[in-house]
Amino acid sequence: MEIRVDNLAVARGGVPLLEALSLHLTAGQALILRGPNGSGKTTLLRTLAGLQPPLAGSVDLPPDAIAYAAHADGLKATLSVRENLAFWAAIYGGGDVEGAMARMNLRDLADRAALNLSAGQKRRLGLARLLVTGRPVWMLDEPTVSLDAASVALFADVVRAHLAAGGLALIATHIDLGLPEAQMLDLTPFKARAPAPGQGDGFDEAFL
Amino acid sequence: MIALLTRDLRLAIRAGGGFGLGLAFFLILAVLVPLGVGPEPAVLAAIAPGVLWVGALLACLLSLDRIFALDWEDGSLDLLATAPIPLEGVVSIKALAHWITTGLPLVLAAPLLGVLLNLPGEAFGWLVLSLLLGTPALSVIGTFGAALTVGLKRGGLLLSLLVLPLYIPTLVFGAEVVTRGAAGLPVQTALLLLAGITAGSVAILPFASAAVIRINLR
Numbered sequence: 001m002e003i004r005v006d007n008l009a010v011a012r013g014g015v016p017l018l019e020a021l022s023l024h025l026t027a028g029q030a031l032i033l034r035g036p037n038g039s040g041k042t043t044l045l046r047t048l049a050g051l052q053p054p055l056a057g058s059v060d061l062p063p064d065a066i067a068y069a070a071h072a073d074g075l076k077a078t079l080s081v082r083e084n085l086a087f088w089a090a091i092y093g094g095g096d097v098e099g100a101m102a103r104m105n106l107r108d109l110a111d112r113a114a115l116n117l118s119a120g121q122k123r124r125l126g127l128a129r130l131l132v133t134g135r136p137v138w139m140l141d142e143p144t145v146s147l148d149a150a151s152v153a154l155f156a157d158v159v160r161a162h163l164a165a166g167g168l169a170l171i172a173t174h175i176d177l178g179l180p181e182a183q184m185l186d187l188t189p190f191k192a193r194a195p196a197p198g199q200g201d202g203f204d205e206a207f208l
Numbered sequence: 209m210i211a212l213l214t215r216d217l218r219l220a221i222r223a224g225g226g227f228g229l230g231l232a233f234f235l236i237l238a239v240l241v242p243l244g245v246g247p248e249p250a251v252l253a254a255i256a257p258g259v260l261w262v263g264a265l266l267a268c269l270l271s272l273d274r275i276f277a278l279d280w281e282d283g284s285l286d287l288l289a290t291a292p293i294p295l296e297g298v299v300s301i302k303a304l305a306h307w308i309t310t311g312l313p314l315v316l317a318a319p320l321l322g323v324l325l326n327l328p329g330e331a332f333g334w335l336v337l338s339l340l341l342g343t344p345a346l347s348v349i350g351t352f353g354a355a356l357t358v359g360l361k362r363g364g365l366l367l368s369l370l371v372l373p374l375y376i377p378t379l380v381f382g383a384e385v386v387t388r389g390a391a392g393l394p395v396q397t398a399l400l401l402l403a404g405i406t407a408g409s410v411a412i413l414p415f416a417s418a419a420v421i422r423i424n425l426r
Contacts, residue, residue, distance in 0.1 A: 044232070044300070049290050050290060051286060051289060051290065051425050052426040053426075064292050066290060067214070067290075068286070068287065068290045069224045070283050070285075070286050070287070072281075072282055072283025072285070072286070073282070073283060074282055074283040074284035074286070074287040075217070075282060075284075076219055076282065076284070077282075078219060078222035078223055078224065079218065079219070079222075083215075083218070087212075088212075088287075088291075089213055090210075090211030091212065091288075091291045091293060092291065092292060093292065129287075137212070138274075172420055
């Protein structure tokens with residue numbers, strides 16, 4: 001199980017953000033992506049998750065390996081915590097819903113509708129979704145937003161257990177997660193140079 | 209796949225899910241038409257097939273923008289696109305869920321509303337059959353329209369403008385089946401064309417919808 005990214009360039013809304021980015025991760029490793037707002041952390045994760053094509057370069061990933069967690073948690077407000085998790089578990093082929101709730105400290109909230117959860121509780125539910133996917137590669141976009149200190153520590157433990165079980169994680173974040181073993185990657189040096197005017201296929205991009 | 213269908217159906221019947229909205233609209237429309245055109249039985253009988261089909265079409269349109277917009281807003285569309293089920297399957301299931309919550313109730317309620325509009329007795333069977341064959345096409349074409357406008361603010365209006373012209377063949381042949389059935393004429397040609405449109409849309413449009421969603425998610 002490994003991720004190999006070679007000479008990758010990504011763009012958002014037709015504007016190149018990152019270029020010449022290469023990285024290599026093997027089982028048990030975590031990579032923390034850093035960089036100022038707008039530096040391309042989200043775009044990089046979306047490209048690696050296959051939601052958008054890269055501008056250039058290659059991404060080498062095992063098929064069906066990724067669990068992607070975006071800024072939005074993808075929760076349905078009128079479904080309960082258990083129903084939300086059970087849905088994603090069924091989509092990914094049956095994960096352990098009760099176990100995931102226990103590990104993210106959600107058991108007391110199991111039958112509460114997601115619309116009555118606090119922001120931090122919703123986030124914990126969103127992260128519990130990763131556990132039921134059973135996927136080895138986690139791509140997390142600012143996973144700790146609105147989590148309190150105790151929940152951040154809980155989350156760090158979950159990530160550590162995932163790595164120990166042979167998983168991988170790419171995490172875009174601004175805060176210290178308490179994962180000293182994780183590698184850091186600052187995206188600033190990979191910032192794309194401004195393209196010369198008239199370059200690129202902006203015409204096609206306008207329609208896509 | 210089944211999990212997605214049960215989730216969508218469950219969401220539809222929970223608070224704010226919009227289940228029955230299209231049906232209520234259909235009901236009100238069928239009540240308003242006799243009030244507007246007067247209680248003349250001959251006039252009502254003549255316009256009943258067209259009114260019922262236009263009503264079914266507009267009722268279907270009412271709930272189309274919810275198919276993908278809600279999943280887009282809460283981020284689950286991104287997560288579904290990265291999930292291990294093909295996006296073509298996702299859009300087909302979404303269309304099926306829309307048909308079960310909107311199209312099927314219309315089919316079942318139509319005979320009752322036919323009475324209100326003084327539809328001739330021999331046309332009731334054809335009305336139900338034509339709606340049963342035609343409404344899946346309305347859901348599938350509508351899902352394609354919803355996929356085109358996903359992510360657009362106030363996309364509902366644009367959605368109507370895109371989808372209504374595509375509904376024309378279904379409307380023409382659907383209403384034709386009922387009109388001919390009411391007059392005791394053979395309905396086979398119109399019925400086959402109606403079924404053909406539905407079969408064609410169900411076979412082709414999920415691929416187009418999935419492609420459009422992939423582009424919209426970039």
